[in-house]
Amino acid sequence: MVNLKAKFPGYQIQEAVPLAEFTNTQVGGPADWVFWPQDLTALEDVLSVAQENNMPVTVLGNASNLVIGDEGLPGLVIFLTHFTEVKVHNQLITAQAGSALIAVTNAALKAQLSGIEWAAGIPGSVGGAVYMNAGAYGGQVAEWLQSVTVLTPDLKIKTYQGTELEFGYRHSLIQETGDIILDATFKLTLGQYAEIEAKMEDYNTRRASKQPLEYPSCGSTFKRPEGYYAGKLIMDAGLQGYTIGGAQVSKKHAGFIVNVNHASAHEYIQVIRHVQAVVQEKFGVQLETEVRILGE
Ligand SMILES: Cc1cc2nc3c(=O)[nH]c(=O)nc-3n(C[C@H](O)[C@H](O)[C@H](O)COP(=O)(O)OP(=O)(O)OC[C@H]3O[C@@H](n4cnc5c(N)ncnc54)[C@H](O)[C@@H]3O)c2cc1C
Incomplete structure (x- = not known):
């Protein structure tokens, strides 16, 4: 090598x-x-x-x-932790892929631009948010993304319009192309500072009260199955608190699997697989992971 x-x-x-x-x-x-x-x-x-x-x-x-x-x-x-520039121009915010999504929502608030308040508490980068079409509280990247610049697998710079990215529920075209996202431009609407701030605070308060933010996790583990809520199915299956080694189905929010005590990845993945098997057996519903499991 x-x-x-x-x-x-x-x-x-x-x-x-x-x-x-x-x-x-x-x-x-x-x-x-x-x-x-x-x-x-x-x-x-x-x-x-x-x-x-x-x-x-x-x-x-x-x-x-x-x-x-x-x-x-x-x-x-x-x-891409050195790629963190965030620029505001009129109603456009262009952020490099390594910027925290929260840096974009902070810039939007400062410039009194509305639209992506829902993203205020998502702990991802701009690149990860575009790749995943991150969303919360009824909003998603797809609605606000104007364009994305990428480095293609043959090392060419290319710009996609947001409409070309085949966005779906936690899906974007980049999941198939192998492109590296370099930056993203969001087109927002004019708003009022106090209203934008109040919305962001409300969403963050809701997150802190419902989500086990005190433990390491990867957020909601499973996609929402059509017609159901993953968390409710897991709760109804009696799986809250189910633990293997240091990995546990959160007692606060059943959709989260938390690392409560130095879990290994193996333990973490075993909990995911167990939850999927039990929910399938009890309710006939297949839980698909929202989190990406790499190098299993
Ligand atoms: C407490 C908590 C709460 C969360 N709440 C939400 C929520 O409300 N809504 C939501 O949608 N998600 C949520 N998440 C999940 C996560 O924050 C989002 O999916 C986020 O967008 C992922 O960004 P990331 O930078 O961490 O991506 P990573 O986890 O680092 O990567 C995700 C995927 O994107 C790819 N990727 C990352 N950057 C690039 C790039 N520059 N170019 C090409 N590919 C790239 C990676 O290869 C990987 O496949 C939450 C997570 C936690 C821990």
């Missing part, structure tokens, strides 16, 4: 990095290489060497919607 650190001594690259340090669940084994590109040129340089060497590449955002297996991820993992 090519030694990326030796090949690019000026770049921020580390070998054998435990990914649990970066994931919201606090589980996940090591990546062979982790790279934090300082700019687009650095990103392209390292990607082209990774490609020449057939090295698998995974771009992660804030790792808040992921369970990474205990074996970790092969090849190269990229974090």
Whole structure:
């Protein structure tokens, strides 16, 4: 395997990095290489060497919607944590992929722009939010996204209009293309500071009262099955509090699986699989994971 650190001594690259340090669940084994590109040129340089060497590449955002297996991820993992510029121009906000979604909602509030108040408490990055079509309280990225700039797998810069991204429930076209999202532009509407702030505060209060934010997790584990609520099915199946090792179905919100005591990814995934099996058996409903399980 090519030694990326030796090949690019000026770049921020580390070998054998435990990914649990970066994931919201606090589980996940090591990546062979982790790279934090300082700019687009650095990103392209390292990607082209990774490609020449057939090295698998995974771009992660804030790792808040992921369970990474205990074996970790092969090849190269990229974090765009240096890509954090957020610019406001009239009713448009353009944010680089590594920006926190919360930095975008803060910028919107400051500029009195309304539309994405629902995103105020989502702990993801802009790239992850576009990739997942993140949403809450009736809002979703798809409605407010004007365009996205990506780096394609053949290392070309491309712009998609929001309407081209085939958004669906927690789905975007980027899940199929393998593009790396570089930035996203949201088109918002003019609003009043106090009203925008009040909405954001309301959503955040609701989150804090209903969600087990005191524990590491990846948010809602399952997609909402048509005609049901995942959390209610899990509660009705008597699974709240169900624990394997350090991973537990939250006692506060059954849709969350929380890491209560140094869980391994294996334990975390076993809880997910057990919940799916019991809900299927008791109610005939298939729970599909919303969280992405990588390197299982
Ligand atoms: C407490 C809590 C509450 C949550 N509440 C919500 C909620 O209300 N609504 C909701 O929708 N989600 C929610 N989530 C889940 C999560 O925050 C969102 O899905 C978020 O959008 C994921 O962003 P991320 O940066 O963490 O992505 P990651 O988890 O890092 O990655 C998710 C996927 O996106 C890909 N990806 C990330 N960045 C890029 C990029 N630049 N280019 C290409 N691919 C990329 C990754 O490869 C991965 O497959 C919650 C999570 C937690 C822990």
